[in-house]
Amino acid sequence: MNSNDNGANVNPMIENHTARFAPSPTGALHLGHAYAAFVAQAAAGMGGRFLLRMEDTDTGRVRSEYEQAVYDDLRWMGLAWEEPVMRQSERSAAYLEALEKLRAKDLIYPCFCTRKEIEAEFRASVSAPHGPDGPLYPGTCKHLSAEDLATRMEAGDSHALRLHVDRAMASLPTDLTFMEYGAGPDGDTGLIKVALTMFGDAVLARKDAVASYHLAVVVDDAAQGITLVTRGNDLFPSTHLHRMLQALLDLPTPEYLHHENVCDETGKRLAKRHDAMALATLRADGKTPKAVRDMLPALPGVLLD
Numbered sequence: 001m002n003s004n005d006n007g008a009n010v011n012p013m014i015e016n017h018t019a020r021f022a023p024s025p026t027g028a029l030h031l032g033h034a035y036a037a038f039v040a041q042a043a044a045g046m047g048g049r050f051l052l053r054m055e056d057t058d059t060g061r062v063r064s065e066y067e068q069a070v071y072d073d074l075r076w077m078g079l080a081w082e083e084p085v086m087r088q089s090e091r092s093a094a095y096l097e098a099l100e101k102l103r104a105k106d107l108i109y110p111c112f113c114t115r116k117e118i119e120a121e122f123r124a125s126v127s128a129p130h131g132p133d134g135p136l137y138p139g140t141c142k143h144l145s146a147e148d149l150a151t152r153m154e155a156g157d158s159h160a161l162r163l164h165v166d167r168a169m170a171s172l173p174t175d176l177t178f179m180e181y182g183a184g185p186d187g188d189t190g191l192i193k194v195a196l197t198m199f200g201d202a203v204l205a206r207k208d209a210v211a212s213y214h215l216a217v218v219v220d221d222a223a224q225g226i227t228l229v230t231r232g233n234d235l236f237p238s239t240h241l242h243r244m245l246q247a248l249l250d251l252p253t254p255e256y257l258h259h260e261n262v263c264d265e266t267g268k269r270l271a272k273r274h275d276a277m278a279l280a281t282l283r284a285d286g287k288t289p290k291a292v293r294d295m296l297p298a299l300p301g302v303l304l305d
Helices: 031-044 064-076 094-106 115-124 146-152 167-171 212-224 233-248 277-284 287-292
Strands: 017-022 049-054 109-111 160-163 177-180 190-193 203-206 228-232 256-260
Touching: 017 031, 017 228, 031 049, 031 064, 031 146, 031 256, 031 277, 031 287, 049 228, 049 277, 064 277, 094 109, 094 203, 094 212, 094 277, 109 146, 177 233, 203 212, 212 233, 228 233, 233 256
Parallel strands: 017 049, 177 256, 228 256
Antiparallel strands: 109 160, 160 203, 177 190
């Protein structure tokens, strides 16, 4: 981690943006979260808006005390945001509306496959195409007959909803792009051409949730009027899918700035299990907010004056 003062002046070219920090209240915030929050605040620039959103749909891990800890940690670090805070747990109607728009365009289909069934298909395939998260879904349920589909739906079989990427591609321009101010894993910057097949038939609604991360983040960014999305390089591939969904749902297209991830001494990206790097732990150890800021990487160059 490089030492720097994250209170540097912001590039006047990056101003009047609306940016957001969107943590999941499933554990303690760590240095990586602090850096992401500072980048988002800087991305809002002079005269912009810095918003906070709780991605709290993981009901098995979300805790009210974790949400309160997010507020406490961010305030301790000197950050302030507009109220009210958006919560994904209160946004089911918006996600269902988006899914209905895609259904009306015949761009989603139910998937009844279990994880074990999908893994078995992967093992049986000698050349399964891969995406950022591993082998792509082989489209098993996409090829169900109308009769089989109706039978399973009438029986109330548990299912997810997947994007029908073949039909989606047919309705999208081949030169779809997004604007990248940072640099992706390959150093990409400027206008990036979207790889339409990168995620294949991605899950847009899980069996246990109204919306997947991919759908929810796109719908929420539009609802909050986000004009510049900032997040770690590990999420750079997801932007290809998000740009597709924005186009399919006729939503505004924000610009993007992907930044480096804060890593531990072994080079691994920090996770919530790294308690020694948790902001609450550092505060309890007597660190000051400035000392914590000095532990963070420099802000992305494009944000600095």
